Amino acid sequence: MSTTQSDRLRGLLEPLVAAKGLDLEDIELSKAGKRRMLRIIVDSDEGVELDACAELSREVSDKLDETDVMGEDEYVLEVSSPGADRPLTEHRHYVRAIGRLAKFQLTEGGELIARILDVDDEGMDLEVPGVKGRKATARRIAFTDIAKARVEIEFNRKDKKEEEA
16 A cells, blocks of 8 residues: 555544544555455454444445545455454553563564563563463563564463452
8 A cells, every 4th residue: 555545544534533432553455356455453442342343334434435545446444453463563552461461572682471560651560470380570671672562362361350259
């Protein structure tokens, strides 16, 4: 997608998304056979429900029909949440991942898997799980020390409500 088209789409869609109390995370335009696929990724601190995506999709579709930003060619519109394993790139992504296990690629090399406990402007406090029966350890990491980060999917993690019971 050209920068100009991307900027036009972002300028057109950001107010619609913000009016729903959501963040516009990404806009992806790709080829899907003879058609184009326009994928709009949205999120919020509380997550995004399917009904909110459907409602936003209708509004985005109407707005795109009113303009020429997509041109005359056919396209498929998809509005969705980013998914559980998306990269953590913005401060708000780390805040939303508090309590979750994440995998960090460090700028100095190596990787770290740890649970995010708290996030501030400079970095975050982590809990590194113990290995082979050892206790978990605390660690502080600065955002400048992170090359890449992604939430790890946990299939056997207890829900917060279960832990409090």
